[in-house]
Amino acid sequence: MQRFLLAVDTLNTFIGKLFAWTIVILTLAICYEVFCRYVLRAPTTWAYDASYMLYGTLFMMAGAYTLARNGHVRGDFLYRSWPVKRQALVDLILYFLFYFPGIIALIYSGWQYFYLSFLLNEHSSFSPDGPMIWPFKGLIPITGVLMFLQGVVEVVRCTIALRTGQWPERLHDVEEMEKMILEDAANKSDAEAIGRGSL
Amino acid sequence: HAQASVKLKFQSTWPNKDIFHEFAGDFVRYVNTMAGGRVELELLAAGAVVPAFQVADAVSSGIIDGGHGVSAYWYGKNKAFSLFGTAPAFGWDADELMGWIRYGGGQALYDELVQGILKLNVVGLLTGPMPGQPLGWFKNPITSPDQLKGLKYRTVGLAADLNKELGVAVTILPGGEIVPAMDRGLIDGAEFNNPSSDLVLGFPDVSKVYMVRSYHQALECFEVLFNKAKFDGLPKDVQAIIRGAADAASSDMMWKAQDRYSKDLEVLKSRGVKVMPTPEPVLQAQLNAWDKVIANLSADPFFKKVIDSQMAWAKRVVGFRLEYEPDSAMAYNHFFKKA
Amino acid sequence: MFLSDPALGILMLVLFIVFLMLGFPIAFTLMALGVGFGYVTRGDTVFQLFVQRTYSVMANDVLISIPLFLFMGYVVERANILDRLFRSIQLAAGWVPGSLAVATLITCAMFATATGIVGAVVTLMGLLAFPAMLRAGYDTRLAAGVVCAGGCLGILIPPSVMLILYGATAGVSVVKLYAAAFLPGLMLAGLYTAYVIIIAMIFPSRAPKLPPQERAGSVFEVAWALATSFFPLAVLISAVLGAIVFGLATPSEAAAVGALGAVLLALAYRSFSVDKMKESVFLTARASAMVCWLFVGSAVFSAVFALLGGQQVVENFVLSLNLSPVGFLLLTQAIIFVLGWPLEWTEIIVIFLPIFLPLLDNFGIDPIFFGVLVGLNLQTSFLSPPVAMAPFYLKGVAPKHVTIDQIFAGVMPFLAIVILSMALLYLFPEIALWLPSALYG
Ligand code: NA
Numbered sequence: 001m002q003r004f005l006l007a008v009d010t011l012n013t014f015i016g017k018l019f020a021w022t023i024v025i026l027t028l029a030i031c032y033e034v035f036c037r038y039v040l041r042a043p044t045t046w047a048y049d050a051s052y053m054l055y056g057t058l059f060m061m062a063g064a065y066t067l068a069r070n071g072h073v074r075g076d077f078l079y080r081s082w083p084v085k086r087q088a089l090v091d092l093i094l095y096f097l098f099y100f101p102g103i104i105a106l107i108y109s110g111w112q113y114f115y116l117s118f119l120l121n122e123h124s125s126f127s128p129d130g131p132m133i134w135p136f137k138g139l140i141p142i143t144g145v146l147m148f149l150q151g152v153v154e155v156v157r158c159t160i161a162l163r164t165g166q167w168p169e170r171l172h173d174v175e176e177m178e179k180m181i182l183e184d185a186a187n188k189s190d191a192e193a194i195g196r197g198s199l
Numbered sequence: 200h201a202q203a204s205v206k207l208k209f210q211s212t213w214p215n216k217d218i219f220h221e222f223a224g225d226f227v228r229y230v231n232t233m234a235g236g237r238v239e240l241e242l243l244a245a246g247a248v249v250p251a252f253q254v255a256d257a258v259s260s261g262i263i264d265g266g267h268g269v270s271a272y273w274y275g276k277n278k279a280f281s282l283f284g285t286a287p288a289f290g291w292d293a294d295e296l297m298g299w300i301r302y303g304g305g306q307a308l309y310d311e312l313v314q315g316i317l318k319l320n321v322v323g324l325l326t327g328p329m330p331g332q333p334l335g336w337f338k339n340p341i342t343s344p345d346q347l348k349g350l351k352y353r354t355v356g357l358a359a360d361l362n363k364e365l366g367v368a369v370t371i372l373p374g375g376e377i378v379p380a381m382d383r384g385l386i387d388g389a390e391f392n393n394p395s396s397d398l399v400l401g402f403p404d405v406s407k408v409y410m411v412r413s414y415h416q417a418l419e420c421f422e423v424l425f426n427k428a429k430f431d432g433l434p435k436d437v438q439a440i441i442r443g444a445a446d447a448a449s450s451d452m453m454w455k456a457q458d459r460y461s462k463d464l465e466v467l468k469s470r471g472v473k474v475m476p477t478p479e480p481v482l483q484a485q486l487n488a489w490d491k492v493i494a495n496l497s498a499d500p501f502f503k504k505v506i507d508s509q510m511a512w513a514k515r516v517v518g519f520r521l522e523y524e525p526d527s528a529m530a531y532n533h534f535f536k537k538a
Numbered sequence: 539m540f541l542s543d544p545a546l547g548i549l550m551l552v553l554f555i556v557f558l559m560l561g562f563p564i565a566f567t568l569m570a571l572g573v574g575f576g577y578v579t580r581g582d583t584v585f586q587l588f589v590q591r592t593y594s595v596m597a598n599d600v601l602i603s604i605p606l607f608l609f610m611g612y613v614v615e616r617a618n619i620l621d622r623l624f625r626s627i628q629l630a631a632g633w634v635p636g637s638l639a640v641a642t643l644i645t646c647a648m649f650a651t652a653t654g655i656v657g658a659v660v661t662l663m664g665l666l667a668f669p670a671m672l673r674a675g676y677d678t679r680l681a682a683g684v685v686c687a688g689g690c691l692g693i694l695i696p697p698s699v700m701l702i703l704y705g706a707t708a709g710v711s712v713v714k715l716y717a718a719a720f721l722p723g724l725m726l727a728g729l730y731t732a733y734v735i736i737i738a739m740i741f742p743s744r745a746p747k748l749p750p751q752e753r754a755g756s757v758f759e760v761a762w763a764l765a766t767s768f769f770p771l772a773v774l775i776s777a778v779l780g781a782i783v784f785g786l787a788t789p790s791e792a793a794a795v796g797a798l799g800a801v802l803l804a805l806a807y808r809s810f811s812v813d814k815m816k817e818s819v820f821l822t823a824r825a826s827a828m829v830c831w832l833f834v835g836s837a838v839f840s841a842v843f844a845l846l847g848g849q850q851v852v853e854n855f856v857l858s859l860n861l862s863p864v865g866f867l868l869l870t871q872a873i874i875f876v877l878g879w880p881l882e883w884t885e886i887i888v889i890f891l892p893i894f895l896p897l898l899d900n901f902g903i904d905p906i907f908f909g910v911l912v913g914l915n916l917q918t919s920f921l922s923p924p925v926a927m928a929p930f931y932l933k934g935v936a937p938k939h940v941t942i943d944q945i946f947a948g949v950m951p952f953l954a955i956v957i958l959s960m961a962l963l964y965l966f967p968e969i970a971l972w973l974p975s976a977l978y979g
């Protein structure tokens with residue numbers, strides 16, 4: 001079980017990080033378009049389609065990764081002050097009540113949506129040479145599956161927290177600046193407290 | 200009042216203040232009054248449930264029960280879709296396109312595309328013929344086809360393919376973004392549809408050159424969509440009422456457009472807009488480009504089948520009109536252009 | 539069914555506010571309510587609706603600039619520019635009363651504008667400027683207020699992600715919003731600075747002068763410090779903003795060029811590495827996913843809300859109050875202000891604003907003007923207790939003797955200045971509307 005959890009975490013983190021690099025491609029693609037349009041006076045026909053596809057790919061494929069990092073914003077002004085066991089219980093119930101039904105819909109209906117587009121060999125309607133659009137639509141069910149797997153992992157995390165009263169550690173990863181600084185500051189004051197023998 | 204009323208959600212694809220949204224509202228009003236409460240369409244604002252370009256998918260999957268738009272919007276699914284709205288300029292007008300749909304085999308071809316090839320779960324009523332559309336709004340007058348090369352220009356449907364053949368860099372922008380984009384010089388030219396819409400969307404604020412008479416969209420009509428299961432489930436007489444309402448709204452729209460478009464063109468002029476005809480070399484280049492677009496896309500057998508049917512109709516019907524009708528310019532000039 | 543569709547719509551909204559407090563990720567709470575209520579009333583077509591709304595967020599061309607601006611922000615943030623920036627501005631401002639506080643405000647405003655990341659600015663300045671002010675004998679509350687208020691300016695001063703979200707939600711031009719928010723942003727920063735200078739002049743003990751040895755040596759030294767830190771960042775910000783406002787590029791184009799510029803700038807400072815690039819890329823992906831999934835959730839929520847006719851009920855209710863346009867403005871801004879206590883600005887914009895926006899037309903209120911008022915108002919959501927990110931971040935890095943109450947007390951005058959700015963903006967709408975009308979007619 002533990003190995004499955006880690007495998008899913010690692011898989012989603014890997015996929016999220018891999019597709020995170022689309023931001024670099026997006027930056028370069030748009031800069032190239034800017035160069036073509038303003039310097040060469042010959043705008044590309046693909047920049048518009050390429051830019052929303054890269055942007056859409058970026059955030060969809062990072063959805064499960066963000067969940068694995070507990071990065072989806074919560075209205076946590078009450079939640080924050082709850083004991084871990086209560087947090088875990090509420091989360092556990094809501095994963096089944098709120099999360100899985102929607103994600104299953106995303107997989108099932110997303111597949112139908114993609115499959116119809118695939119059968120039609122649907123192209124983008126945004127330009128006369130619009131690129132194929134069905135691979136992009138295919139990201140919806142794929143994302144759904146990744147989110148489903150990550151949801152299972154989060155459910156198990158909740159059950160562990162329910163038993164132990166402690167949230168299990170997440171994979172180590174890069175953090176927001178404020179979080180790193182705050183953790184540093186907290187560690188330092190702990191260290192000082194230890195130094196003074198009060199802990 | 201034995202029968203319960205069926206309430207249908209009906210979403211337009213037009214900006215709220217656009218006269219097109221008003222036309223959608225007119226159709227809804229006809230249905231609701233004529234059906235005496237047995238069916239009730241609720242008109243939703245554009246984007247309320249789904250964005251404009253997703254209305255066909257949404258009607259097909261039953262998310263909304265109906266929608267009001269143009270077939271050119273779905274041309275990413277199949278370029279032939281655009282033929283049932285903004286077809287090539289064979290010299291016919293939108294009213295003659297409606298004639299083809301009714302009596303030239305157009306509706307059967309449309310149904311074959313929508314229900315047969317694309318497997319969409321929709322019933323489509325083609326309605327509301329529009330007059331020819333302006334080439335659009337520019338920073339400087341377009342005097343030759345060369346001026347179009349490399350120009351960043353907004354249009355839709357097969358007109359996009361046509362302009363690509365002319366060397367235009369076609370951009371598709373959402374309706375509300377056309378004017379700000381032009382103001383900032385992001386696009387050098389743009390067209391939407393007609394004087395009333397163009398006035399409301401704010402084109403005269405950003406450009407003073409309005410090139411009219413163009414072959415890129417010499418004709419177009421609206422498309423009213425209903426979810427097929429929902430529509431087939433209605434009593435036969437209610438279905439007939441909806442079809443009748445589409446025809447009634449269609450005629451009413453033509454008459455209303457005569458009034459509003461002509462008035463609003465004067466308003467545009469009074470705001471310092473220079474209204475200029477598209478020069479003949481550009482028109483000729485457009486016709487030549489239509490040849491290429493038709494040749495390219497006719498590789499698809501269904502596209503070719505529709506084009507052949509349209510050309511046969513236009514050849515006969517327009518030929519008849521030209522042979523049969525007197526020249527309206529001569530009479531007009533006799534009465535209104537006296538020295 | 540016991541309830542009519544519109545009643546269900548209102549119930550859905552109320553339940554959302556209740557469930558919001560359970561602390562579950564908001565995107566999925568919205569998704570669940572939208573899909574759930576949609577299923578009860580419309581059957582399984584709601585699953586297709588959910589998928590299509592998801593797709594509409596994926597293909598939304600306004601939101602493209604969000605990851606790009608976030609990327610630019612993370613690169614600037616990780617390039618260790620802040621130290622130099624603060625020191626050079628501090629040198630240049632040495633002669634002004636309350637110079638350290640003024641330098642802090644200017645640094646915050648600039649850095650927050652370039653990065654748009656409030657938390658990073660407050661914590662970094664909390665480590666850098668806050669202790670410097672305390673050492674110089676500044677009043678703790680004043681110093682705390684300056685860091686917190688300055689750190690939030692980035693959400694208003696363009697290029698701001700907040701305005702892109704507003705533009706995408708309200709369907710108004712992001713470009714015009716930028717032009718409209720520019721002067722009000724400067725006004726707010728100017729009022730903060732004026733307040734600090736006045737306090738320093740009236741109560742020199744709260745913001746004492748720097749000892750001479752800490753002031754600049756020569757004009758050359760100051761000029762060099764500014765040329766190597768202040769100007770490169772200023773050029774980057776002005777280029778991005780200028781390109782957008784003067785119509786040379788779309789927001790996403792300017793953002794992409796800005797991101798590339800930030801990478802070059804970081805390389806020029808020799809403070810960029812493969813690791814920092816990776817960090818920026820990964821954080822961009824997570825932050826983009828956070829914002830865009832919120833849009834996905836709210837897209838299905840608001841579509842079902844519209845299908846149920848909930849919007850109509852809200853509209854009829856508000857219209858039945860017979861409010862004047864002023865009354866409507868006051869009511870909506872008060873609601874946004876109160877929502878800002880427990881919530882953060884993303885949720886307010888993505889979830890609650892769509893309910894007010896369709897009403898603007900009835901009262902003849904310009905959505906661009908309204909957007910700038912909202913932008914000012916949302917400054918308070920970071921600052922006002924009980925949930926105030928900026929004071930919490932500062933508390934986390936501040937010396938132990940600084941209490942959260944001191945920080946909140948220090949923030950209060952700045953909250954008052956925000957409200958004063960809103961009043962000024964209401965009385966003189968030209969502050970927001972002049973620039974867009976001068977630029978775009
Ligand atoms: Na058009």
Ligand code: NA
Binds near residue numbers: 879880918921927
């Ligand atoms: Na708050």
